[in-house]
Amino acid sequence: MNPAIDTRDLSFAYKDRGVLHAVSLSVEKGEMVGILGPNGSGKTTLLRVLSAVLDAQGEIKLNGRNIATYGRRELSKLFAVVAQESHVNFPYTVAEIVLMGRASYHSPFALEGKKDLAVARASMELTDCLSLSDRYLHELSGGEKQRVMIARALAQEPEILLLDEPSAFLDLKHQVQVFELLRRLNRERVLTIVGALHDLNLAALFFSRLVMLREGKIYRDGSPREVLTEKTIDEVYGIRVRVEPDPSGEKPQLFICPSS
Amino acid sequence: MKVLDRRRMILVNGVLLALLALSVVGCALLGPVRLDLSQALQDIFSANPDAEILFRARLPRILLGVAIGGGMAACGVVLQALLGNPLACPQMLGVSGGASLGGILGLILFPHWLLPIAGGLLGEISWVPLAAFLGALLSMMLVYRFSLFHGRLHPYHLLLSGVIFNSFVAAVIMFLNSIVDFYQAQGLLFWLMGSLSTRAYLTVAFIWAYIIVGFLWLWAKGLSLNLITLGEEAAMQLGVETVALQRQIFVASSLMIGAMVSVSGMIGFVGLMIPHVVRLIVGSDHRLLLPASFLAGGIFLCWADTLARILLAPAELPVGIITAFFGGPFFLFLLYREGSRKLAL
Numbered sequence: 028m029n030p031a032i033d034t035r036d037l038s039f040a041y042k043d044r045g046v047l048h049a050v051s052l053s054v055e056k057g058e059m060v061g062i063l064g065p066n067g068s069g070k071t072t073l074l075r076v077l078s079a080v081l082d083a084q085g086e087i088k089l090n091g092r093n094i095a096t097y098g099r100r101e102l103s104k105l106f107a108v109v110a111q112e113s114h115v116n117f118p119y120t121v122a123e124i125v126l127m128g129r130a131s132y133h134s135p136f137a138l139e140g141k142k143d144l145a146v147a148r149a150s151m152e153l154t155d156c157l158s159l160s161d162r163y164l165h166e167l168s169g170g171e172k173q174r175v176m177i178a179r180a181l182a183q184e185p186e187i188l189l190l191d192e193p194s195a196f197l198d199l200k201h202q203v204q205v206f207e208l209l210r211r212l213n214r215e216r217v218l219t220i221v222g223a224l225h226d227l228n229l230a231a232l233f234f235s236r237l238v239m240l241r242e243g244k245i246y247r248d249g250s251p252r253e254v255l256t257e258k259t260i261d262e263v264y265g266i267r268v269r270v271e272p273d274p275s276g277e278k279p280q281l282f283i284c285p286s287s
Numbered sequence: 288m289k290v291l292d293r294r295r296m297i298l299v300n301g302v303l304l305a306l307l308a309l310s311v312v313g314c315a316l317l318g319p320v321r322l323d324l325s326q327a328l329q330d331i332f333s334a335n336p337d338a339e340i341l342f343r344a345r346l347p348r349i350l351l352g353v354a355i356g357g358g359m360a361a362c363g364v365v366l367q368a369l370l371g372n373p374l375a376c377p378q379m380l381g382v383s384g385g386a387s388l389g390g391i392l393g394l395i396l397f398p399h400w401l402l403p404i405a406g407g408l409l410g411e412i413s414w415v416p417l418a419a420f421l422g423a424l425l426s427m428m429l430v431y432r433f434s435l436f437h438g439r440l441h442p443y444h445l446l447l448s449g450v451i452f453n454s455f456v457a458a459v460i461m462f463l464n465s466i467v468d469f470y471q472a473q474g475l476l477f478w479l480m481g482s483l484s485t486r487a488y489l490t491v492a493f494i495w496a497y498i499i500v501g502f503l504w505l506w507a508k509g510l511s512l513n514l515i516t517l518g519e520e521a522a523m524q525l526g527v528e529t530v531a532l533q534r535q536i537f538v539a540s541s542l543m544i545g546a547m548v549s550v551s552g553m554i555g556f557v558g559l560m561i562p563h564v565v566r567l568i569v570g571s572d573h574r575l576l577l578p579a580s581f582l583a584g585g586i587f588l589c590w591a592d593t594l595a596r597i598l599l600a601p602a603e604l605p606v607g608i609i610t611a612f613f614g615g616p617f618f619l620f621l622l623y624r625e626g627s628r629k630l631a632l
Binding site for chain 2: 041075078079080098099100102103104106107108110113114115116117118119120122123126127128130131135136138139144147148151157160161183
């Protein structure tokens with residue numbers, strides 16, 4: 028079977044500033060991959076390249092087919108993207124926002140049909156935001172908004188979910204909720220998930236495979252135990268940490284050791 | 288879960304269409320001269336002063352006003368969506384300035400350009416709307432080009448370069464106005480001020496044609512317009528071919544703005560105010576917002592122009608004064624409210 032995502036030697040530069048250098052990454056169907064790395068290491072750029080909003084050099088194959096052969100409508104049924112933060116300047120209700128995930132499924136001249144409404148409703152139920160459906164998006168808290176955005180992504184019925192630091196602006200409780208939801212979706216729906224992540228400890232707890240980027244290159248790729256070592260963290264982030272097993276004894280957790 | 292359905296589409300547009308029809312009839316009966324409708328309709332084809340006033344003076348003007356009010360409002364809706372900014376309007380993008388310049392160049396260089404319809408049997412129609420359309424389109428492309436970085440449209444730059452372009456074009460127009468001879472300058476000024484005053488039905492029909500084509504084109508993009516308000520990349524990820532969409536919006540709205548500017552200049556605030564009011568009532572789904580704004584804009588300008596005709600009768604006020612009188616305070620109120628809600632900008 029072809030991998031869900033398969034990239035060969037992806038390189039990308041803004042003007043003359045290189046951001047990605049020969050990134051080759053293969054993600055199997057149903058995998059849950061966390062992309063780690065310090066600010067500016069290319070995490071977000073990699074996701075933007077994967078979702079075809081940026082053109083990079085190199086090759087990207089989705090389900091064995093070159094990404095350039097997909098149209099945007101087709102691509103939006105395969106991929107859904109949850110951004111770090113979404114600005115919506117217009118007064119849309121939650122239901123309207125979630126239904127936008129169905130845009131590629133119905134005729135551009137028609138209103139949403141029964142199927143679209145049913146999928147949107149199910150997505151909202153799954154992310155626990157059905158009760159918000161008639162509220163305006165801009166009235167919601169950061170955590171609620173992020174759940175709505177995930178609901179919209181699910182309404183796209185994608186095979187692959189891309190997330191860019193989905194929990195960056197959330198408090199601890201909502202962070203954990205988002206990660207638990209992602210894990211559930213991954214297990215129950217065999218959804219392939221690729222997420223750029225900030226919090227190394229949460230990444231270690233919820234993601235089975237981690238990819239560490241450093242200056243636009245893949246520095247380590249493997250299980251949390253293989254990637255999150257004291258040596259790697261020192262080399263990539265330049266800080267000293269101690270790595271200890273979590274209470275279950277299976278996942279590594281980082282403890283920061285301030286220099287003074 | 289409340290969503291846009293067919294019933295709501297029909298209800299809202301039906302009510303607005305009925306209001307528009309009432310407004311057209313009502314405004315046709317209002318004016319400095321009292322009209323006797325039965326008298327006017329009795330004997331349309333013989334020399335009949337009531338029929339003359341109704342069918343020659345008022346009705347074409349009202350029909351033109353409806354088209355222009357609707358067109359302005361629709362363009363406002365679309366440009367606001369494109370910029371992701373509910374406070375944008377055609378004047379801000381340099382389009383109207385470009386359209387004026389195009390029209391003026393047409394007037395100066397080819398003053399006798401007239402396109403005969405049906406071999407001249409049905410009269411002649413001016414090329415000016417076409418020149419204004421080209422001016423609008425070229426200026427939009429120029430402003431667009433200067434707001435494009437790494438292949439992405441930056442709304443903030445688009446607004447700024449549009450405003451700057453508009454002032455630049457205003458200077459060019461003043462310059463042109465000073466170098467042409469006196470009679471031509473009179474003509475240009477008259478054209479620039481614009482008014483809805485009496486036009487031949489043929490002209491009115493052609494302006495309607497431009498506006499209807501542009502409007503239907505944009506309406507067909509209603510769903511994509513919803514998505515583009517979320518920003519260019521979000522729209523791409525939801526399946527919109529954004530570059531193609533932007534180009535189509537430019538061409539279609541230039542078509543409308545060119546036609547509107549060529550008869551009436553830019554009538555301020557309609558494109559800003561109407562979409563806002565309509566959005567408050569019917570929501571932000573462009574599949575409904577666009578036609579509803581068109582109809583509401585038509586209703587609004589119909590009444591604004593009627594006020595302009597009768598307030599100081601027999602003298603006439605430029606309709607822009609009426610719209611600015613409502614629009615200026617409204618805009619400030621909006622800015623204040625948006626500021627306090629931390630929405631937009």
